[in-house]
Amino acid sequence: xxxxxxxxxxxxxxxxxxxxxxxxxxxxxxxxxxxxxxxxxxxxxxxxxxxxxxxxxxxxxxxxxxxxxxxxxxxxxxxxxxxxxxxxxxxxxxxxxxxxxxxxxxxxxxxxxxxxxxxxxxxxxxxxxxxxxxxxxxxxxxxxxxxxxxxxxxxxxxxxxxxxxxxxxxxxxxxxxxxxxxxxxxxxxxxxxxxxxxxxxxxxxxxxxxxxxxxxxxxxxxxxxxxxxxxxxxxxxxxxxxxxxxxxxxxxxxxxxxxxxxxxxxxxxxxxxxxxxxxxxxxxxxxxxxxxxxxxxxxxxxxxxxxxxxx
Amino acid sequence: xxxxxxxxxxxxxxxxxxxxxxxxxxxxxxxxxxxxxxxxxxxxxxxxxxxxxxxxxxxxxxxxxxxxxxxxxxxxxxxxxxxxxxxxxxxxxxxxxxxxxxxxxxxxxxxxxxxxxxxxxxxxxxxxxxxxxxxxxxxxxxxxxxxxxxxxxxxxxxxxxxxxxxxxxxxxxxxxxxxxxxxxxxxxxxxxxxxxxxxxxxxxxxxxxxxxxxxxxxxxxxxxxxxxxxxxxxxxxxxxxxxxxxxxxxxxxxxxxxxxxxxxxxxxxxxxxxxxxxxxxxxxxxxxxxxxxxxxxxxxxxxxxxxxxxxxxxxxxxxxxxxxxxxxxxxxxxxxxxxxxxxxxxxxxxxxxxxxxxxxxxxxxxxxxxxxxxxxxxxxxxxxxxxxxxxxxxxxxxxxxxxxxxxxxxxxxxxxxxxxxxxxxxxxxxxxxxxxxxxxxxxxxxxxxxxxxxxxxxxxxxxxxxxxxxxxxxxxxxxxxxxxxxxxxxxxxxxxxxxxxxxxxxxxxxxxxxxxxxxxxxx
Numbered sequence: 011x012x013x014x015x016x017x018x019x020x021x022x023x024x025x026x027x028x029x030x031x032x033x034x035x036x037x038x039x040x041x042x043x044x045x046x047x048x049x050x051x052x053x054x055x056x057x058x059x060x061x062x063x064x065x066x067x068x069x070x071x072x073x074x075x076x077x078x079x080x081x082x083x084x085x086x087x088x089x090x091x092x093x094x095x096x097x098x099x100x101x102x103x104x105x106x107x108x109x110x111x112x113x114x115x116x117x118x119x120x121x122x123x124x125x126x127x128x129x130x131x132x133x134x135x136x137x138x139x140x141x142x143x144x145x146x147x148x149x150x151x152x153x154x155x156x157x158x159x160x161x162x163x164x165x166x167x168x169x170x171x172x173x174x175x176x177x178x179x180x181x182x183x184x185x186x187x188x189x190x191x192x193x194x195x196x197x198x199x200x201x202x203x204x205x206x207x208x209x210x211x212x213x214x215x216x217x218x219x220x221x222x223x224x225x226x227x228x229x230x231x232x233x234x235x236x237x238x239x240x241x242x243x244x245x246x247x248x249x250x251x252x253x254x255x256x257x258x259x260x261x262x263x264x265x266x267x268x269x270x271x272x273x274x275x276x277x278x279x280x281x282x283x284x285x286x287x288x289x290x291x292x293x294x295x296x297x298x299x300x301x302x303x304x305x306x307x308x309x310x311x312x313x314x315x316x317x318x319x320x321x
Numbered sequence: 322x323x324x325x326x327x328x329x330x331x332x333x334x335x336x337x338x339x340x341x342x343x344x345x346x347x348x349x350x351x352x353x354x355x356x357x358x359x360x361x362x363x364x365x366x367x368x369x370x371x372x373x374x375x376x377x378x379x380x381x382x383x384x385x386x387x388x389x390x391x392x393x394x395x396x397x398x399x400x401x402x403x404x405x406x407x408x409x410x411x412x413x414x415x416x417x418x419x420x421x422x423x424x425x426x427x428x429x430x431x432x433x434x435x436x437x438x439x440x441x442x443x444x445x446x447x448x449x450x451x452x453x454x455x456x457x458x459x460x461x462x463x464x465x466x467x468x469x470x471x472x473x474x475x476x477x478x479x480x481x482x483x484x485x486x487x488x489x490x491x492x493x494x495x496x497x498x499x500x501x502x503x504x505x506x507x508x509x510x511x512x513x514x515x516x517x518x519x520x521x522x523x524x525x526x527x528x529x530x531x532x533x534x535x536x537x538x539x540x541x542x543x544x545x546x547x548x549x550x551x552x553x554x555x556x557x558x559x560x561x562x563x564x565x566x567x568x569x570x571x572x573x574x575x576x577x578x579x580x581x582x583x584x585x586x587x588x589x590x591x592x593x594x595x596x597x598x599x600x601x602x603x604x605x606x607x608x609x610x611x612x613x614x615x616x617x618x619x620x621x622x623x624x625x626x627x628x629x630x631x632x633x634x635x636x637x638x639x640x641x642x643x644x645x646x647x648x649x650x651x652x653x654x655x656x657x658x659x660x661x662x663x664x665x666x667x668x669x670x671x672x673x674x675x676x677x678x679x680x681x682x683x684x685x686x687x688x689x690x691x692x693x694x695x696x697x698x699x700x701x702x703x704x705x706x707x708x709x710x711x712x713x714x715x716x717x718x719x720x721x722x723x724x725x726x727x728x729x730x731x732x733x734x735x736x737x738x739x740x741x742x743x744x745x746x747x748x749x750x751x752x753x754x755x756x757x758x759x760x761x762x763x764x765x766x767x768x769x770x771x772x773x774x775x776x777x778x779x780x781x782x783x784x785x786x787x788x789x790x791x792x793x794x795x796x797x798x799x800x801x802x803x804x805x806x807x808x809x810x811x812x813x814x815x816x817x818x819x820x821x822x823x824x825x826x827x828x829x830x831x832x833x834x835x836x837x838x839x840x841x842x843x844x
Contacts, residue, residue, distance in 0.1 A: 181438045183430050187423040194421040197383070198435035198483070199406035310424070318385055318404075 017150050023267075023274045024154035029228050031266025032165050033058070033237075036220030037244025038251065038258040039172055040213035045248050046176070047209035048189035050313040052108025053093045054217045055241030056115035061086035061218025062225040063119040066232035067126075069134055069222075078226050079161060079219055086218020087211055089115055094207040101315030112241070120234035127232065137227040159227050161219075168216070172255040185209060186253075189309030192316040202316045217241060246295055250302050261298065268294045334397070335360050336490050336522050337382065337413065342391035344377050351377035353546040354391065359491055359522045363554065364513050366533040367526045368569060369543035375526045376418070378543070379495050382524075383415040384408035406435075414484025418496040420476045424469035431468055432483050447486075454485055458515055474505040481512070492516065493524040498532055502633050503803065503836075510536045528776060530569055534562045542572040596660060597621035598795040599676075599764045604654035606640055606819075613637045613819035615644060617654070620814060620821065622764060622795040627786070629810035629827075630799040631835050637819035638799045639681070642768045645797075646678035647671045659763060672701060675763030681772055683749045690742025694734060695723040697741045698756050726755040731781075747778025754785055764795040771805060783809060803839075807832055815839055 037054055044051035064085030069078025089111055097104045139157045146156035176182040184205045187195035192202045224240065225232045243265055251257035268291040275287050335358035344352040352374045359365055369375050380386040381393065384402040392399045395411050402408050408415070422431045432451070433442040448464060455462050460478050468476065477497055484492050494513070498506045513523050513536055527533055533540055540552040550572035552565065560568065599622040608614035615637055622628050630638055643649045645656060647668040656664040663671050680687045688697045699708055699719060708719050723737040730751045734744055741749055750770065757765065767786065771779040786809060790796045800806050806813050807827060814824040815838035823838045825831050 178441060179438075180433065180436050180440050180442050183426065183434055183442060184438060186426060187434055190425045191421070191423045194423045194431070195434060197405045197415065197417065197421045198431075199404075199409045199487075200435050200438075201404075201406070 019274065019278060021150050021154045022277075023270050024151070025157075026270030026273055027263065027267040028155060028158060028162060029266075030269040031262040032162050033220035033224040033228065033240050034243050034247060034265050035165050035259055035262035036168070036216045036223070037241050038247035038262055039168055039255060040216030040220075041241075041244045041248035042251060042253065042255065042258055043172070043185065043209045043216075044213040045312055046185045046189050046253060046309060047206045048192060048309050048311040048314065048316070049093075049098060049206055049210055050104045050108070051093065051210065051213050052105055052242075052245065053089060053111035054108075054213060054244055055237060055239070056108075056111035056113075057086040057089040057093075057214045057217040058221035058224075058241040058244075059112075059119050059235070059237045060089050060115045060221070061214075062221030062236055063122065063232055064088075065218070065222025066134070066225040069226050070132060075134075075137060075159075075226055079222050082218045082222025082226075083215040084218065086214040086216070086221065088214070089218075090210050090214025093214070094210040097315065098203055098206045098210060101317055104313050104315070116235055119232075123232060123234050131231065131233075134226055134230045136230065159223075161223055161227070165223075166259065169255045169259045176253065176255070181205075181208075186309075188316075189311055192311050196316070196318060202318075206316070217244070220244075243291075243295065246299070249308065250298060252307055264298070265291055265294060333361050335394075336396065338394040338397075339378075339382075340392050340394065342378075342381065342388045342393065344374075344381060344386060345389050351546050352381075352388075355543070355546075355548050356391075357541050357548065357551070359524055361490065361520050361522045362517050363538040364517055364523045364525050364536055366537035366540045367524060367543060368530070368533050368540055369528060373528075373543040374546040375543055376495065377546075379415060379417075379493055379524075379526065382408065382413055382491075382493060383417075384413075409435075409487050409489070412488060412490035413493065414487055414489030414491065415493040416477060416480040416484060416495065416497060418499065420468075420473065420480070422468040422471075422476055422479060425467065427465055427467055428462060428471070428479050429464040431479065432464075432486060435487075450486060451482065455482060458485075458512060460512065473500040474502070474508070477501070477509070478512075485516075489521070491522045491524065493526070495526045496528075497525070498527060498529065500634075502801075506532065530566050531562075533569065534565045540565075540569060542569060544572075595623055597657075598624045598626075598659055599797070600655075600657040601645070602655045602657075604641070604644060604656065605652045606637075606644055606649065607652055608819065609640075612640050615640055615651070616818070616820040618821055619654075620824070622797060624795055625790055625793045626812070627790045627796045627798060627810045629806035629813040630797065630816055631803060631806050631813050632801070632816035632839060634801050636816050638801075638816055639768060640819070641816070642678060642680075642766050642797075642799055645766055646676065648678075669701070675761050676766070677757040677762045677764070678766045679750075679753050679757055679768065679770060681769035683746065683753060684742060687753050688741045688749060691740050693738045694727065694732070694741050694744075694752055695719050695737050697752055698723050698726055700756065726752075726759075730755040745778075747774045747781070750774065750778065750782055754782075758789065762789075762794055764797065765789055766797045766799070768799045769801065770798070771800075771802065803832065803835060806835070 061082035065082025068081030142156040247261040604618040606615035
């Protein structure tokens, strides 16, 4: 127990929290955009795991992490394209298709992994961290917060970008209208299907990127079901955040800390069953839902396909 | 964008022409070979009852639907209006019956919707444009309020403004007066006049004859999807209002008559000292977020009496009805039904005691849309004999009951098994009446009973309400339609801000008195 509050332990805990929260942050930001536009994107888990797979494969063969991230984003968008076609353009049920995509791509990536890597289990070399000068010299906090891969800082930057899009741009207005009253957007002369499709594609790209980070930087390896519900946690984050990107960041950090805690507690050899420790992040989800869930307000047309002139 | 008033000579060549336009939906022909021309400088009234095909026509003009046959010409050129965006670019702006503003956005943001997506919304430029345009038309628009907080009339003004900002040459107003107060209707009429003077064409859709006669230049009458007549501007001007209405009524019904909404009213005299059927004392309810609550409401309703509750929508009328029906718990006061207190009883117990409530939300809380008529007729008696025995449905009893009610109340339906959601508003209302008047009704509360019904069904419903009172039941009629109250009621109580601000005997002069109470002039 003495090791629990040592500097090393705290540093590792915080470092792990950041690493664990980045995929959640990206997934949450992506889901938030879909939901703003009125699409409940349950398929995000499928987008994430396919992004993790394509990202890992690309990074493994090209030996470039950035190509891996690009491939991850593209992989997520491939799944998003199916979602956009079936749910936005054809108006099928978003929950059913979302679950289908998640299960389908979990299975597909597990199968591909079995044929390609199940004998070798190849690993990627540890990712190169971008060390921020001065800040990284702060004791404990410095190494934990400011010695990460460049993508981590970009993900935090994405929070600001999203906030700007929602509050300051025409596209942000269109998104909100598509989610709250799509018919009004349509008669104002904006294509609802296109607006929602763009949102779903963006979700796919962000979720795929998050998946690729999870596999390439977080774990350094792809294994079946590696996302382990991170996409669904993204859905929870988006719902709790009430349209604010900064709240997604906050929520992602809380969950990331819980995830990191499970690892850290096991490493520290705390005398508690592993199963109980692994429950912590999900208990945190329930706790946050209890605390904030009641006040969450969702777009009025969330989950309802738009059909022009329907009466 | 600020030069919304392009110079167009009044009554010039048509901007838009429809030639033999036909639109079919499964089972119905919504428009059957309709031809008409829309000219600048004219208020063109499209008049017709529910289901006459007005909305479909608008849908095709605004790019929501495509005609199956016939063609639409804009400036003499045949075009296919592909989308709302395309309609806007052709200069056709539409204000739909149901508000088309995003409730969570501000007025400014709503007006900016549809701008180029790569641009930042240009609020300052918008503000200048809106000030110039709204000022010259005498409209008041607050760009910074949230759309959901505006009244329906204000929302409509924003939508008209939006159409003008987009340089519309034609402004289509779909049933725009149906949700407005009398003052709001007058205001809209004045605005329409100022707009056509600037050379705009206005298509004004309504099913109210008086409005058509007051505000129009030209009237086209639609009936069951067909155009059955047109009154051109010169003829329009040569007739006085009553002659014009008689003319149009003949087109619509094929018979000449006065105002079909006008009927003789027989007053009911309450015997002095008779015990009231419903006695309400000091009924109170706390104000809610969107309602004013109830402030110590007291009134008596006698057998055979028709008491009206007038007032502008949202002044606590619905809360009063729901508190009386038991759907909301009151915070004090007493309700005596035939001398017995009912204020602590449940909804079901009050119904059993003879207190019946017909909601204005016919499909939402009145019926279950996907259930057949048979079950909707028994919705409040599920599980009770003789229709259920030992927990099992007895189909023959249920169906016999339904067939009887459908006959008695003249419900027009393919069969008693038809889901009620497929019926028209008038027929749903008949089913509700059949259900609520059954088995020992004593007091019936109506909330806006003719809202959204066409003329024929409105008249039938009013006859039915009169008949209920004539049979010695007490009727509480909540309505925002002053004409309706003046025709039907013995007394009219006026509600404002959750309180009854006065009760007026329905005698000559009642109209002015009620009107003053409604707007708070006379206390």
